[in-house]
Amino acid sequence: MAGTKFAYVRNFELPDPLLPDTYLVCRLDGHSFHRFSDEHGFAKPNDERALLLMDHAAKSAMIEFKDIMLAFGESDEFSFLFRKSTNLYNRRQSKILTTLTSYFTSCYVLYWSQYFPDTPLRYPPSFDGRIVVYPTERAIRDYFSWRQADTHINNLYNTTFWALIQKGGQTATEAHATLKGTVSATKHEMLFSQFGINYNEIPQRFKKGSVIVREIVAPESSDKGEKLEPPFDPFHQQCSKVKKKNKLETKVEVLHCDIISDEFWLPRRHLLEN
Ligand code: DGT
Ligand code: MG
Ligand code: MG
Ligand code: MG
Numbered sequence: 001m002a003g004t005k006f007a008y009v010r011n012f013e014l015p016d017p018l019l020p021d022t023y024l025v026c027r028l029d030g031h032s033f034h035r036f037s038d039e040h041g042f043a044k045p046n047d048e049r050a051l052l053l054m055d056h057a058a059k060s061a062m063i064e065f066k067d068i069m070l071a072f073g074e075s076d077e078f079s080f081l082f083r084k085s086t087n088l089y090n091r092r093q094s095k096i097l098t099t100l101t102s103y104f105t106s107c108y109v110l111y112w113s114q115y116f117p118d119t120p121l122r123y124p125p126s127f128d129g130r131i132v133v134y135p136t137e138r139a140i141r142d143y144f145s146w147r148q149a150d151t152h153i154n155n156l157y158n159t160t161f162w163a164l165i166q167k168g169g170q171t172a173t174e175a176h177a178t179l180k181g182t183v184s185a186t187k188h189e190m191l192f193s194q195f196g197i198n199y200n201e202i203p204q205r206f207k208k209g210s211v212i213v214r215e216i217v218a219p220e221s222s223d224k225g226e227k228l229e230p231p232f233d234p235f236h237q238q239c240s241k242v243k244k245k246n247k248l249e250t251k252v253e254v255l256h257c258d259i260i261s262d263e264f265w266l267p268r269r270h271l272l273e274n
C-alpha cells in the first residue's frame with residue numbers, strides 16, 4: 001500500500017526519540033486506585049497481597065525488558081530505571097512507554113488470582129505512565145531517594161491515621177484533624193503511647209517499599225544454575241540463563257532495603273554504569 005495516494009498520512013506521524021546517553025526512568029501508577037482498592041477490599045493501610053502482586057508484575061517486566069536495571073515500588077506505583085545506553089526500540093518514547101505499561105498491566109491481571117484467590121476482578125485495572133530522562137547519577141540517586149522518602153512519609157501518616165480510626169474510634173475527618181501539622185516524632189509517640197504500636201517493628205516492605213534489582217551472579221555459582229524448560233514461569237525464571245560470551249549473568253531480586261545511603265549503591269556500580 002506504500003505507493004497509494006493515501007500514504008502521505010504517514011508523514012503526520014512524528015518521531016519521538018528520547019535524548020541519547022541519558023538514564024530513562026519510567027514511572028507507572030495505578031489509575032484511580034483509591035476506588036480500585038476500595039472495590040477490591042484492600043486491607044488498610046497496607047495490603048500485603050496487593051504489594052506482592054505489584055512486585056510480581058514488576059519483576060516479570062524486568063525479566064522481559066533486560067535493559068531495566070532497577071525498579072522501586074510503593075502503593076500503586078512502580079518506577080523503572082533503564083540503563084543509560086539502552087537502545088530499546090531506538091529510544092522511541094511512546095513505544096517504550098506503551099509496551100512497558102501494557103506488559104505490566106497484563107501481568108497484574110494475569111497474576112491477580114494468585115494473590116486474591118477469593119476476590120474476582122470487578123473491572124479492568126489500568127496504569128498511567130511517564131518517562132523522564134535524567135542526565136546524571138546524582139539525579140538518579142535523588143530520584144529514588146525521593147520515592148523512598150515518600151514511601152516512609154506516607155506509611156507513617158497512613159499507619160497513624162488508620163490506628164486513630166480502627167483502634168481510636170475516630171472518624172476520617174477527626175483523624176486528619178488530629179494529625180494536622182504533626183511531625184514524625186509526634187506520630188511515633190502517638191502510635192506507641194496510645195496504641196502500643198512500635199513503628200520500628202512494622203515490616204520493612206511497608207516502610208521501605210520494594211527494591212527490585214538486577215544483581216550480578218558470581219561466576220562460580222552461575223555454572224550450576226538449573227536449566228529451565230518451557231513453559232517458563234517468568235517469576236521464577238532467572239535472566240540470561242543461557243550464558244553469552246563476555247556477558248555477565250544477572251538475576252532479578254526483590255529487596256526491602258534502604259536505597260538512600262551509599263551502602264546500597266557502592267557495591268552495585270553496574271546499576272549506573274552506561
Ligand atoms: P490517580 O493515580 O491520580 O489515578 O488516583 P489514585 O486514586 O490512584 O491516587 P494515588 O495513586 O495518588 O494513590 C493511590 C491510592 O491507592 C490511594 O488512594 C490508596 C490506594 N492504595 C494503594 N495501595 C493500597 C493498599 O495497600 N491498601 C489500601 N487500602 N489502599 C491502597
Ligand atoms: Mg497518579
Ligand atoms: Mg494512582
Ligand atoms: Mg499512586
Ligand code: MG
Pocket residue numbers: none
Ligand atoms: Mg505493529
